[in-house]
Amino acid sequence: MKLNYLKLKPVHMYLLVALRVIIGWHFLYEGIVKLLAPGWSAWGYLMNSTGFLSGIFKGMAQNDVVLSVVDFLNVWGLIFIGLGLILGFLTRVAQFGGIALLSIYYLANPPFASNTGAGFEGSYLVVSKDLIELTALIILSFFRTGKFLGLDGLINTFFSKRLQLVNQAERKEQPASAEPDFKGIKRREVIRHLATLPVLGAFSFGVASKLKMYSSEEQGLADAISGASIKKFEVKNVADLTGELPKGKIKDKVFSKMILGGNLLSGWAHSRDLIYVSSLVRAYHTKQKIFETFRTAEQCGVDTLLSNTVIGPVINEYWNKGYGKMQFIADCAGLNYDGTGTPSPKPYSEYIDIVKKAIDEGATACYIQGETADHYIEHNRIDEIVGAMNLVRDAGLPIGIGAHRIETIMRCVELGLETDFWMKTLHHHNYWSAKHPEWHDNMYCFKPEDTIRFMNALPQPWIAFKILAAGALRPEEAFQYAFQNGADFICIGMYDFQVVDNVNTAVAALSNVKERQRPWMA
Numbered sequence: 291m292k293l294n295y296l297k298l299k300p301v302h303m304y305l306l307v308a309l310r311v312i313i314g315w316h317f318l319y320e321g322i323v324k325l326l327a328p329g330w331s332a333w334g335y336l337m338n339s340t341g342f343l344s345g346i347f348k349g350m351a352q353n354d355v356v357l358s359v360v361d362f363l364n365v366w367g368l369i370f371i372g373l374g375l376i377l378g379f380l381t382r383v384a385q386f387g388g389i390a391l392l393s394i395y396y397l398a399n400p401p402f403a404s405n406t407g408a409g410f411e412g413s414y415l416v417v418s419k420d421l422i423e424l425t426a427l428i429i430l431s432f433f434r435t436g437k438f439l440g441l442d443g444l445i446n447t448f449f450s451k452r453l454q455l456v457n458q459a460e461r462k463e464q465p466a467s468a469e470p471d472f473k474g475i476k477r478r479e480v481i482r483h484l485a486t487l488p489v490l491g492a493f494s495f496g497v498a499s500k501l502k503m504y505s506s507e508e509q510g511l512a513d514a515i516s517g518a519s520i521k522k523f524e525v526k527n528v529a530d531l532t533g534e535l536p537k538g539k540i541k542d543k544v545f546s547k548m549i550l551g552g553n554l555l556s557g558w559a560h561s562r563d564l565i566y567v568s569s570l571v572r573a574y575h576t577k578q579k580i581f582e583t584f585r586t587a588e589q590c591g592v593d594t595l596l597s598n599t600v601i602g603p604v605i606n607e608y609w610n611k612g613y614g615k616m617q618f619i620a621d622c623a624g625l626n627y628d629g630t631g632t633p634s635p636k637p638y639s640e641y642i643d644i645v646k647k648a649i650d651e652g653a654t655a656c657y658i659q660g661e662t663a664d665h666y667i668e669h670n671r672i673d674e675i676v677g678a679m680n681l682v683r684d685a686g687l688p689i690g691i692g693a694h695r696i697e698t699i700m701r702c703v704e705l706g707l708e709t710d711f712w713m714k715t716l717h718h719h720n721y722w723s724a725k726h727p728e729w730h731d732n733m734y735c736f737k738p739e740d741t742i743r744f745m746n747a748l749p750q751p752w753i754a755f756k757i758l759a760a761g762a763l764r765p766e767e768a769f770q771y772a773f774q775n776g777a778d779f780i781c782i783g784m785y786d787f788q789v790v791d792n793v794n795t796a797v798a799a800l801s802n803v804k805e806r807q808r809p810w811m812a
Contacts, residue, residue, distance in 0.1 A: 303438045310375050310435050311489055313423055317388060318372025322497055324365045327585070327613060332360050334609030338652065341400040364612075367391055376490055378440010378483070385431045392424040399610065444483035526790040528589045533797035535591035538778055538812030540751050541688040541710045543654055545594045545617065545812075548796040549753065550587050551783035552597020552621070555580050555604075560760030562723070562731050574785075581608055583786040588614045590793045594654070596753070596781050597621055599644055602651035609652065620648035621692075622678060623659035624666070635665060638674050645678050649685045656682040657690030657713050660698075660755075667698045672705060679707070690753070694734055696741045699748075709750055711812075713781075716741055716754040716772050721762040734759060742775045751812035755781040765792055769799035776808035 298306075324330045336351035350356045367387060374384025401418045436442030536547045553559065555575050561567035575583075584595070584605075595605065596619040605618050624641035625633035635641075648656050658666075658675055666675050675691070682689040692713030693699050699714060715735040719725070723732040734756035735741055745752055754777035757768045765782075772780050784792050 298433070303433070303435065306430060306433050307378070307435045307439045307486075309426060310378070310381070310430055311486055313388070313426060313430075314372045314375025314384075315489070315493060316372070316423070317368050317375060318493060319497075321365055321368030321370075321372055324612070325369065330361070330365075330612055331357065331615075332364055332612045333357060333615055335398065335612045336360070338606070338609050339398045341397065341402070343397050347398050364391075373490075376486055376493070378436035378442050378486060381434075381436025381440060381442050382431065385427050388427045389424055389431070392420045392427070396420045396424065439485060440483060444480060447479060447483075526787075528586075528790065530790050530794075531590060532794045533801075535793050535797055536800060537593075538751065538810075540655065540690075540812055543617070543688055545619075545654075545779060546592050547779055547800065548592055548793065549594045549596050549619070549779055549781040550583075550592050550616075551755065551781045552595055552601050554783040554785065555583065555595075556598055556600055558598075560731055560734075562760075577604060577607075579786065580604055581613055583789070584608055584616045585614055586786050586789045588616055590789050592789065592793065593617055594619060596755075598623060598659075599648045599651070599653075602647065602653075606651055617654040618652060620651075620653035620656045621659045622648055622656050622662070622682075624662040624674075624678075625659075633661065633665060635662075635669075635671070638677070641674065642678065642681065645681050649682065649687065653687060655688035655690065655710070657692050657711070660692035660694045660713060660715065663691050663693050663702070664695050664698045667693075667701045675702075675707065679709075692755075694736070694756075696737055696744055700744060703748070711751040711753060712745070712748060713753050713755055714741060714745060715756040716775065716777060717757050717759040717763060717768060718771060721759060723762060724759070731760070732762075745776050746808040749811060751778045752776060753779040753781055758782065765795045766799075769795050770802060773799050773803050774806055776806070778810060778812040 333351045336347045336357075339347035350360055368391070371384045371388045371391065374380050375388070396418065401415060434442075437446050537544050538547055539545075554571055557568055557572035557575065559567045559571045580601075587593075587595075593615070594617040595601070597605075598621045602618075602620075605616060608614060608616065622641075622645050624636050624644065626636055627633050636644075645656065658678060663675065666672070679689045679691075688710040690711040690713055691699070691702055691707065691709050693702075694715050696714070699712060702709070716738065717735050718738050719733070723730075726732055754772045757763070757772045757777075757780055758765065759768075769780060780796065782792055
């Protein structure tokens with residue numbers, strides 16, 4: 291039986307061309323973004339692969355040669371597929387290339403309920419945006435939209451005219467030596483086939499505008515107005531680094547000696563009486579700005595983020611889009627805050643769910659958050675600490691305990707709690723607000739001398755945090771104080787424009803450590 295196909299009207303073909311161009315725009319954008327992103331790699335996406343082919347994809351990520359090939363093909367494949375779809379050039383090749391690439395993306399992280407990929411942005415339980423575009427390209431492959439409107443159509447017309455002249459010559463309707471005359475191609479036909487060129491122009495203008503915006507933020511000079519004078523401060527970049535940031539080992543994991551603190555990225559700022567600061571910090575740290583901060587930190591040698599589990603979805607997206615390999619130490623907090631300043635513990639089952647979430651979202655290590663440990667130890671809730679620690683240890687991850695008060699660490703040691711590392715606040719009190727007789731969010735290491743003395747006797751690595759006393763101390767002073775007095779790592783909350791200076795300060799502080807009493811434990 292012969293099938294009768296529905297003959298499409300021109301309006302239907304124009305709609306299909308529009309669909310082709312829109313998909314091409316998306317492909318081209320993804321390719322250009324990856325090409326321009328410093329140090330972009332598919333490593334994160336491959337290493338977070340789920341599903342029955344995850345072993346293959348993770349193996350590709352772990353082979354440097356294969357990974358470099360994958361990165362190259364990914365970036366330039368996206369760019370050439372995007373250009374082909376927008377311009378209608380080698381359209382069928384571009385369509386099948388897009389189908390192949392989207393199939394790989396889908397199989398690498400299938401959005402099934404049994405996989406963590408089901409929660410990724412653009413995934414809707416089996417159906418994902420990759421599958422939607424894949425299906426659209428399969429449908430488009432049945433229609434020759436490139437010949438209807440695109441360079442394919444112009445090329446096809448060009449060679450049709452040439453073939454016509456050759457046939458005429460063979461039939462002696464025209465001398466064989468006559469030059470082909472392509473003026474027979476109508477001008478409006480040429481214009482129609484080039485109709486998508488303005489789309490490419492609009493795309494180029496948009497990318498250039500975005501690059502100019504980011505360039506002015508990251509590389510340029512920002513004006514700072516103070517009183518009646520106008521001053522300029524220079525935003526430094528990776529080229530201004532003065533040395534390489536050393537690394538240390540906790541259990542079987544290697545971390546940079548300076549760790550990026552996540553409070554500012556999450557919108558939490560210790561700002562004392564300045565009640566607007568937390569809102570300002572949240573407004574500054576858009577998802578894109580957080581990604582830029584991660585990339586800048588990694589370029590400067592800061593390879594680890596320490597943050598509350600609330601940032602888990604953001605860093606997972608950062609990994610899955612292949613922006614970088616930033617490690618994640620999860621701050622497992624088990625307290626509720628009602629605004630009165632007096633925290634209350636979460637139900638134990640809820641706290642365990644937080645720990646499980648940190649593990650499931652790819653944490654490199656976990657620790658019992660400082661205020662949580664302080665509260666649990668003070669109220670003799672030891673079994674809950676042990677239960678959370680065992681859960682992390684069973685997952686094969688390093689486990690630590692944090693504290694603001696040295697008495698918490700002392701009690702943990704007395705109880706024989708085995709940790710892979712400690713998190714302890716450390717700063718001196720030589721700043722004016724530390725002299726207040728009552729606590730007003732102005733002090734975080736209450737007994738620095740006792741802290742230094744007791745931590746000197748512990749064999750586990752020590753990550754010192756709150757070393758700047760929430761901005762009361764200058765980094766040059768605080769970094770030196772922490773490393774000199776026993777810290778193996780320091781955790782610093784910082785904005786993207788502070789990273790280079792802080793890395794330089796940390797490198798200088800480490801090189802200036804003299805006669806340190808506590809041996810380096812990492």
